[in-house]
Amino acid sequence: MGDEVKLFGMWASAFSRRVELALKLKGIQYEYIEEDLSNKSDLLLKNNPVHKKVPVLVHNGNSIAESLVILEYIDETWKVNPILPQDPYARAMARFWGRFIDEKVIGTLHRAIIFEGKEQEENIKEVHKELKLLENEVKGKDFFGGDTIGYVDIVAQVVAFWVELLQEIGGLELLTKDKFSFLYEWIGKLQNIEAVNECRPPREKHLEYIRALVENAKSGSK
Structure with missing residues (x-):
């Protein structure tokens, strides 16, 4: 069995x-x-x-x-196709960046979309700083873990595919090709992986869902 x-x-x-x-x-x-x-x-x-x-x-x-x-x-x-590095230091660093995305980047993105005025400007600046730190980690590599998709890439999908929709909804410049060319290259490589595309929500349906979430959060913050 x-x-x-x-x-x-x-x-x-x-x-x-x-x-x-x-x-x-x-x-x-x-x-x-x-x-x-x-x-x-x-x-x-x-x-x-x-x-x-x-x-x-x-x-x-x-x-x-x-x-x-x-x-x-x-x-x-399941040991096949490992997603975390075998080296203890590299493994620790992968965990670190996974937590960084969940504990820092996602929260800052949320505030950048929800807040207005000076608070929004400050959070957009913070988003850019955090994304630049992430970009430095993938610079010169195909994926965060090296030649193949791994733990940090899986966690960072939220940056690859959700931020684009948040930008469109909020009319903000959060992740642009001119400022983050290496992240854009990485996103392009992710889009060439069949399993990644199978796990992406339908774009238009997803856009409407996030738009409703943002509107509810904005009304709740006032």
Whole structure:
């Protein structure tokens, strides 16, 4: 009897999509369960009683929550096509940049879109600083991990594909080709990977979803 793998996710969630991508890159068979986050299922709440959100990976009855934790679990459980480096230092640095994206970049992007006036200007400047730090990590390489897609690339999909939509909605210059040419080259290489494209939400549907989120967040911040 083989492994039973289930993934509770949501189609527009960058965090869900990164777990799907890791599973696809490793060739792991899994059952995907789409969640309505406005009406969460009893199964989701049972499998993630602490945070009550997606993604949740259930492997042979054991549930794992939080996308960065799930990515490491997947890599340690299925050794084929490793996504984290084998070298301890490189592995630590990959974890560092994954946390940097989740704990710094995503929050700054959110504030840059939601706030207005001087606060928005300050957050846009901070976005540019953070993206430049990321760009320096991928400069001279095909991917953050080297020649092949890895952990940081999977986490950084939110920068590659979600920021473009935020720019369009907010009319802001967050990630432009002239300022971040190496990140743009990296995004182009990601777009050549079949599994990456399979995990990207439909653009127009995704754009409308994010637009509604931004409008609700803006109205809530006033």
